[in-house]
Amino acid sequence: MEDKLSKEEVLHVAELARISLTEEEIKKYQVELKKLLNEVEKINDVEGYDDDILIANWDSNAELRKDVAGDMLNPKEVLENAPRHAGNYIEVPVVISDGEGA
Amino acid sequence: MSKYIPTIGVEVHVELKTNTKIFSNSINGYGQMANSLTNVIDLGYPGTLPTLNEEVINLGIKAATILNCKIRKVMHFDRKNYFYPDNPKNYQITQARTPIGYDGYVEIIKENGEKKQIYIEEMHIEEDTCKSAHRGTKTLLDFNRAGVPLIEIVTKPCLTDGEEVKLYLEKLRELLSYGNISDCKIEEGSMRADVNVSIRKNEKDPLGIKAEIKNIGSISNAKLGVEKEIERQEKLYDAGKTFKPQTRRFDDKIGDTVLMRVKETGNDYRYFPEPDIPFVILTDEMIAEVIKTIPMLPDERRKKYQSLGVTEINTNKLVQNKTLSDYFNDLLDTEIDFKTASNLLLGDISAYLNKSEKLITDTKLSKERFIELVNLVSNNTLTSKNLKEILVPIMESDNSIPNIIKENGIENITDDTEIRNIIKRIISDNPESVNDYKNGHDRAIKFLMGQVMKETKGKANPRIAMEILTEELQ
Numbered sequence: 398m399e400d401k402l403s404k405e406e407v408l409h410v411a412e413l414a415r416i417s418l419t420e421e422e423i424k425k426y427q428v429e430l431k432k433l434l435n436e437v438e439k440i441n442d443v444e445g446y447d448d449d450i451l452i453a454n455w456d457s458n459a460e461l462r463k464d465v466a467g468d469m470l471n472p473k474e475v476l477e478n479a480p481r482h483a484g485n486y487i488e489v490p491v492v493i494s495d496g497e498g499a
Numbered sequence: 500m501s502k503y504i505p506t507i508g509v510e511v512h513v514e515l516k517t518n519t520k521i522f523s524n525s526i527n528g529y530g531q532m533a534n535s536l537t538n539v540i541d542l543g544y545p546g547t548l549p550t551l552n553e554e555v556i557n558l559g560i561k562a563a564t565i566l567n568c569k570i571r572k573v574m575h576f577d578r579k580n581y582f583y584p585d586n587p588k589n590y591q592i593t594q595a596r597t598p599i600g601y602d603g604y605v606e607i608i609k610e611n612g613e614k615k616q617i618y619i620e621e622m623h624i625e626e627d628t629c630k631s632a633h634r635g636t637k638t639l640l641d642f643n644r645a646g647v648p649l650i651e652i653v654t655k656p657c658l659t660d661g662e663e664v665k666l667y668l669e670k671l672r673e674l675l676s677y678g679n680i681s682d683c684k685i686e687e688g689s690m691r692a693d694v695n696v697s698i699r700k701n702e703k704d705p706l707g708i709k710a711e712i713k714n715i716g717s718i719s720n721a722k723l724g725v726e727k728e729i730e731r732q733e734k735l736y737d738a739g740k741t742f743k744p745q746t747r748r749f750d751d752k753i754g755d756t757v758l759m760r761v762k763e764t765g766n767d768y769r770y771f772p773e774p775d776i777p778f779v780i781l782t783d784e785m786i787a788e789v790i791k792t793i794p795m796l797p798d799e800r801r802k803k804y805q806s807l808g809v810t811e812i813n814t815n816k817l818v819q820n821k822t823l824s825d826y827f828n829d830l831l832d833t834e835i836d837f838k839t840a841s842n843l844l845l846g847d848i849s850a851y852l853n854k855s856e857k858l859i860t861d862t863k864l865s866k867e868r869f870i871e872l873v874n875l876v877s878n879n880t881l882t883s884k885n886l887k888e889i890l891v892p893i894m895e896s897d898n899s900i901p902n903i904i905k906e907n908g909i910e911n912i913t914d915d916t917e918i919r920n921i922i923k924r925i926i927s928d929n930p931e932s933v934n935d936y937k938n939g940h941d942r943a944i945k946f947l948m949g950q951v952m953k954e955t956k957g958k959a960n961p962r963i964a965m966e967i968l969t970e971e972l973q
Contacts, residue, residue, distance in 0.1 A: 415582045458779065459551050459779045461551050462524065464553060464554035466519050467525070469525045469538050470538050478542075487640040488638070488639055491634075
């Protein structure tokens with residue numbers, strides 16, 4: 398088994414996390430991320446492993462909430478927790494929407 | 500005939516008509532002050548936990564039923580991971596592996612009368628993201644939309660042209676709004692469509708390179724966008740060129756699609772099960788209870804209306820207007836003349852509503868009052884001319900209809916003897932017309948009838964007057 402990830406794999410993960418890495422950091426993470434993956438892969442050795450047990454207990458049906466409104470935050474409070482705001486909007490550096498997410 | 504075969508798939512997001520959001524109890528509302536409908540869950544504060552809204556599951560069950568989908572009884576949610584400011588948790592909670600509905604269809608009727616089933620691959624529940632607006636170097640965020648419940652409905656790639664896309668979207672909008680699932684307002688973003696388009700030369704070829712069209716602002720733009728995109732791809736292939744998989748958007752100013760970005764790599768959302776929400780397990784009883792509450796759907800309404808004597812044109816007009824159709828449905832347990840009722844609703848009453856920019860539910864025309872009106876018109880006590888004169892007070896005042904009729908001096912003469920006396924006099928005064936009639940000139944009776952109405956100042960019941968006139972002319 399290869400004991401480290403390829404440089405491309407590390408750069409891909411960095412891109413997904415929207416972070417930039419130095420050459421040194423890339424080298425470091427090639428080894429460290431691989432170690433982490435090796436640890437996680439041990440789960441495959443568990444006998445009778447079933448994907449679904451990772452999600453939740455089958456016996457516990459989700460408790461559903463009634464569709465009744467409760468307290469909301471004061472918009473002022475919301476804006477105070479944002480680094481910048483313009484009027485009542487939270488302001489962030491421009492990102493061109495590609496309709497990601499929903 | 501084009502030498503290419505287009506293959507089209509449609510993804511539609513609709514916002515569900517709930518009081519609160521999917522995972523929090525803040526209000527699901529539109530058009531409010533920015534960032535005024537949020538709480539710590541919608542904003543993804545650390546340490547908060549989502550709790551699933553029961554009504555979202557109910558609406559999911561209804562939507563699945565209406566779209567002829569199979570319903571999954573054991574389901575869970577998944578996290579779709581991505582970094583983007585519209586989602587502060589850095590993941591969207593969705594149903595990637597266990598969509599609530601699957602294997603469904605919607606039937607459309609094409610212009611040539613041909614019926615086609617548009618197959619639905621799956622429909623899943625998920626949360627909406629916040630709304631972002633780009634202003635120069637800044638992006639402005641409004642979290643009122645964050646956590647609004649959505650269902651996403653994904654067709655199989657089984658559509659073949661812009662017309663089918665249009666018909667499918669219209670049908671979907673009709674079904675979901677009649678089912679009270681969503682208000683499906685494209686202009687307010689409560690219904691949003693993305694369309695995937697590719698073309699190929701032969702049925703046996705693999706599917707062509709795909710372009711996804713987003714930001715489609717109306718159903719007619721969806722049709723136009725698809726047609727333009729097919730045209731664009733055909734031209735490229737004809738010129739021996741190719742293109743990369745890409746996302747385009749419809750620009751209504753130029754009436755065409757424009758490139759948003761080229762997809763260099765596939766999406767990497769690293770889905771994994773949402774550990775904060777246990778399995779949702781539905782029983783047959785729960786599903787049956789919810790299905791019982793589905794309102795009468797458009798096709799059933801059409802059948803019902805026509806069986807009651809409403810014309811096909813009126814039936815379609817009624818079903819196109821949900822408020823009027825709901826009003827009409829409220830009358831189905833009564834024994835009125837439904838043809839007259841539909842004529843009144845779509846004629847003078849609709850004209851009044853359009854002019855005054857009101858909904859019928861905003862007027863004084865209660866169910867009881869309308870029944871009274873329909874009966875007066877169907878037994879000819881009120882003529883349509885009379886009705887026009889007194890419609891405004893009927894729609895706007897609390898005064899009783901008999902009072903309104905009286906106060907406006909509209910007392911029709913329904914007394915046969917009185918009408919007969921007048922008619923006898925007119926016949927003796929107009930011997931030439933009587934002769935003409937007897938010689939087969941049909942127009943003569945119209946003249947005589949006109950004299951009757953003139954003499955009675957329009958107050959003779961026209962049906963009764965005509966009967967007596969015909970009798971007296973024998």
